[in-house]
Amino acid sequence: MKPRWxxxxxxxxxxxxxxxxxDTEREFRLAEFDEAVLALAVRISHGRSPTPTVSxxxxxxxxxxxxxxxxxxxxxxxxxxxxLQRQVQWGNLTNATGAE
Numbered sequence: 001m002k003p004r005w006x007x008x009x010x011x012x013x014x015x016x017x018x019x020x021x022x023d024t025e026r027e028f029r030l031a032e033f034d035e036a037v038l039a040l041a042v043r044i045s046h047g048r049s050p051t052p053t054v055s056x057x058x059x060x061x062x063x064x065x066x067x068x069x070x071x072x073x074x075x076x077x078x079x080x081x082x083x084l085q086r087q088v089q090w091g092n093l094t095n096a097t098g099a100e
Contacts, residue, residue, distance in 0.1 A: 030078040037063045037076040069093050 006017045018040065021028075030036045041054055054067040064073045073089040 033078055035061075035076040036078045037074060039063060039065055039072075039074070041065075041067070066093060 004019050006019055008015055020038075035058075037058075039056065043051060052067040054065055057064050058076055061076055062073050063076050065071065069092055071089075071091060071093050075084060075087045079087075
């Protein structure tokens, strides 16, 4: 199944879901996957500023994203959340910051 957006609202509250799986309910054991990574970028703006082009590449077991002079790199191998958070790298393309 290809991911899809679902939107709706009720009582003045709107929602937007990214649906990754909607078939028969089943359990996904991410620790058993060699790779499992998802990146989602959301930009909400009142103006008509152009949407930035995002480049994405999986290299050396990391998903690397770059846009508007910024970068984000996350591991693609499932792990405990605390371990994954320590491995996230972010910053400017010229002046990187974040955990190594």
